[in-house]
Amino acid sequence: xxxxxxxxxTRQKWIAGILVIGYALITLLxxxxxxxxxxxxxxxxxxxxxKIVFDPTVEGYVNLFTTQTRLIDGxxxxxxxxxxxxxxxRERGNTIVGPSxxxxxxxxxxxxxxxxxxxxxxxxxxxxxxxxxxxVPLKDDLLxxxxxxxxxPPIAVAIPIFLMFRNLGLNDTHAGMILLYTAVNLSLSVWxxxxxxxxxxxxxxxxALIDGYTRFQAxxxxxxxxxxxxxxxxxxxxxxxxWNEYAFAVLLTSGTAQTAPPFxxxxxxxxxxxxxxxxxxxxxxxxxxxxxxxxxxxxxxRGITFGAVRK
Amino acid sequence: MADVVLxxxxxxxxxxLALDNISLTVPDGSFVVLLGPTGAGKTTILRMVSGLxxxxxxxxxxxxxxxxxxxxxxxxxxxxxxxxxxYPHLTVRQNLEFPLKSxxxxxxxxxxxxxxxxxxxxxxxTHKLDNNxxxxxxxxxxxxxxxRALVRDPSIYLMDEPxxxxxxxxRSELRIELKKIQADLGATxxxxxxxxxxxxxxxxxxxxxxEGKLVQFGSPREIYENPVSIYAASRLGQLRINxxxxxxxPGAPTGARxxxxxxxxxxxxxxxxxxxxxxxxxxxxxxxxxxYKDHNxxxxxxxxxxxxxxxxxxxxxSNPAYFDADGNxxxxx
Ligand SMILES: Nc1ncnc2c1ncn2[C@@H]1O[C@H](COP(=O)(O)OP(=O)(O)OP(=O)(O)O)[C@@H](O)[C@H]1O
Ligand SMILES: [Mg+2]
Numbered sequence: 328x329x330x331x332x333x334x335x336x337t338r339q340k341w342i343a344g345i346l347v348i349g350y351a352l353i354t355l356l357x358x359x360x361x362x363x364x365x366x367x368x369x370x371x372x373x374x375x376x377x378k379i380v381f382d383p384t385v386e387g388y389v390n391l392f393t394t395q396t397r398l399i400d401g402x403x404x405x406x407x408x409x410x411x412x413x414x415x416x417r418e419r420g421n422t423i424v425g426p427s428x429x430x431x432x433x434x435x436x437x438x439x440x441x442x443x444x445x446x447x448x449x450x451x452x453x454x455x456x457x458x459x460x461x462x463v464p465l466k467d468d469l470l471x472x473x474x475x476x477x478x479x480p481p482i483a484v485a486i487p488i489f490l491m492f493r494n495l496g497l498n499d500t501h502a503g504m505i506l507l508y509t510a511v512n513l514s515l516s517v518w519x520x521x522x523x524x525x526x527x528x529x530x531x532x533x534x535a536l537i538d539g540y541t542r543f544q545a546x547x548x549x550x551x552x553x554x555x556x557x558x559x560x561x562x563x564x565x566x567x568x569x570w571n572e573y574a575f576a577v578l579l580t581s582g583t584a585q586t587a588p589p590f591x592x593x594x595x596x597x598x599x600x601x602x603x604x605x606x607x608x609x610x611x612x613x614x615x616x617x618x619x620x621x622x623x624x625x626x627x628x629r630g631i632t633f634g635a636v637r638k
Numbered sequence: 639m640a641d642v643v644l645x646x647x648x649x650x651x652x653x654x655l656a657l658d659n660i661s662l663t664v665p666d667g668s669f670v671v672l673l674g675p676t677g678a679g680k681t682t683i684l685r686m687v688s689g690l691x692x693x694x695x696x697x698x699x700x701x702x703x704x705x706x707x708x709x710x711x712x713x714x715x716x717x718x719x720x721x722x723x724x725y726p727h728l729t730v731r732q733n734l735e736f737p738l739k740s741x742x743x744x745x746x747x748x749x750x751x752x753x754x755x756x757x758x759x760x761x762x763x764t765h766k767l768d769n770n771x772x773x774x775x776x777x778x779x780x781x782x783x784x785x786r787a788l789v790r791d792p793s794i795y796l797m798d799e800p801x802x803x804x805x806x807x808x809r810s811e812l813r814i815e816l817k818k819i820q821a822d823l824g825a826t827x828x829x830x831x832x833x834x835x836x837x838x839x840x841x842x843x844x845x846x847x848x849e850g851k852l853v854q855f856g857s858p859r860e861i862y863e864n865p866v867s868i869y870a871a872s873r874l875g876q877l878r879i880n881x882x883x884x885x886x887x888p889g890a891p892t893g894a895r896x897x898x899x900x901x902x903x904x905x906x907x908x909x910x911x912x913x914x915x916x917x918x919x920x921x922x923x924x925x926x927x928x929x930y931k932d933h934n935x936x937x938x939x940x941x942x943x944x945x946x947x948x949x950x951x952x953x954x955x956s957n958p959a960y961f962d963a964d965g966n967x968x969x970x971x
Contacts, residue, residue, distance in 0.1 A: 530719055531726075533690050536710040537717045538786070539742030552727040 364606035372602040386415060387603025391429050395421040429608060432590040438501055439586055440569040443508030447565045451516025459524040477514040481574045489578055499584045508569040516561050523557030559623040570616050587612050640701030640793045641666045647686055647696035656682045658850040667824040671837045673873045674847030680830040681720060684796040689713050700793050711742050716787035720798040723783030724771040731767040734785050757785045760815055776803045794826045813840060834876055846870045868965040877901045880935045887955050894960035894968055904937040909954025914947050
């Protein structure tokens with residue numbers, strides 16, 4: 328077998344393209360299905376055999392954002408003056424009585440997810456830098472201890488945390504959830520970022536010290552830009568965890584601070600099995616992580632800087 | 639610019655004694671070259687002066703002021719590192735501007751541009767200014783890292799083998815350039831090299847290091863002509879000094895174990911008989927490899943010598959140096 332470093336031929340490019348697109352289709356199929364279901368009508372969503380081609384409607388989204396009751400006859404106003412979403416609901420004999428809790432829950436997810444990611448990254452970077460650059464007594468033991476906090480399944484510590492939260496008045500609060508997710512994510516961020524900072528030769532900081540900068544400025548101007556790739560990918564991991572976390576969220580939140588994951592399944596119960604609304608919720612729920620990942624893609628793809636090394 | 643003085647500086651890393659009671663003065667405006675084999679402690683001395691490391695005992699002072707407790711920034715020194723020279727996330731221009739923009743210097747914009755351009759011209763990297771620092775050849779990186787020091791006007795320039803990966807032409811040009819900076823601007827340099835020519839042509843003073851000890855300090859001439867030991871003698875000279883048992887030649891003083899002769903200290907025509915093993919014509923001169931009583935010697939001779947391998951040449955020492963059993967110079971020699 329021989330490998331060549333010449334540019335691929337047109338045919339090879341075609342084959343590669345087809346393979347990649349095929350693979351993408353397979354992995355993206357569930358995603359496409361969810362997005363599509365969000366735009367189906369209720370009967371279409373559960374039709375068998377499944378409908379590939381269907382009349383798109385935003386019914387699911389309207390249901391997701393509103394609470395409705397059956398319309399009592401005789402209450403008919405001038406249908407012409409109603410907004411489009413009310414008309415849509417009327418077609419099924421319902422009327423909108425108010426907004427649903429979805430946007431609140433979604434906003435909770437945003438605050439708690441991004442908030443805990445922010446703290447996990449800031450604290451994790453500071454700790455990782457210290458572990459990487461200073462003589463920390465019992466360094467290896469401390470690092471292992473930090474990692475060990477991640478070893479048990481969340482459920483194992485759920486009860487003690489629940490009791491602690493209740494005594495501290497943190498149950499069902501944003502601060503409590505941010506604190507909890509920060510704590511859980513810290514072990515990951517300290518370990519990952521520590522690895523990235525270890526890779527950056529200390530000579531760069533020394534050069535900056537000589538060039539007239541303080542230790543903190545050297546960290547800020549020389550270490551941080553070079554660790555950006557690693558920190559960005561760590562942030563994505565932290566966000567994904569906090570965003571998707573279900574077990575703690577079910578246990579510790581019920582109202583004010585409830586996040587989207589425990590909320591979305593409750594949509595099913597409201598007025599029959601409303602799959603399009605669930606799918607619409609899931610679609611919207613997927614978006615922030617996707618956008619965040621795409622925004623940070625530049626840093627992820629920049630790859631490894633080999634460094635201006637003279638050997 | 640200022641005098642830099644090391645006083646009884648000792649530094650060890652674990653079991654390794656990197657610097658053993660070093661006392662050394664770098665006079666204001668001088669060009670001091672540190673010579674020594676790998677591991678002798680050259681880089682460690684530069685780090686002591688820069689403040690990146692601190693001595694276990696002893697004192698470093700710059701301009702008469704003790705530097706104990708001063709950060710590298712407060713010492714206002716510029717350093718060219720032996721390794722990892724450039725900030726990889728910046729362009730060449732940003733690398734050169736970096737020290738000028740520091741809180742220490744806070745240079746105005748026009749002056750930054752002017753200095754960067756000037757230094758880039760000297761180092762012949764103007765056309766690479768907007769390259770990423772990682773998109774350079776090794777020699778270009780090295781020049782940029784020299785440039786990052788030269789844009790500044792520090793109390794001392796510390797340079798750790800700055801010309802090592804350049805080609806011969808560029809190296810000789812930059813040698814002249816660095817020497818000019820020292821001579822014209824009165825800059826003070828502490829400079830590490832393994833290169834004989836750099837040491838001989840640029841230095842006003844040479845310090846010879848051996849396993850963390852400063853064994854000799856003086857002008858290049860002094861060290862070349864009056865080495866204190868076989869070790870110091872071996873540091874300088876394009877051709878290594880010939881070291882032979884002292885009793886091979888008549889006239890050795892008492893206590894002499896070795897005789898040391900630089901190539902020009904072997905007079906041809908009279909004396910003992912030796913055989914020509916090899917003749918190397920280098921153009922402007924010719925090297926003669928001789929064998930005398932099973933010992934090899936190297937000397938130089940006339941560029942158009944008729945001598946050929948197998949010929950017999952009479953040689954005798956002229957103005958040799960004698961060393962005792964420990965390799966130390968005999969004072970009367
Ligand atoms: N950070 C360190 N930790 C442990 N040992 C060190 C450290 N820095 C230097 N040393 C040791 O100190 C001694 C002197 O090192 P130094 O770097 O000063 O040598 P050098 O003369 O610059 O050598 P070279 O020509 O190879 O650069 C060596 O034995 C080296 O192994
Ligand atoms: Mg060195």
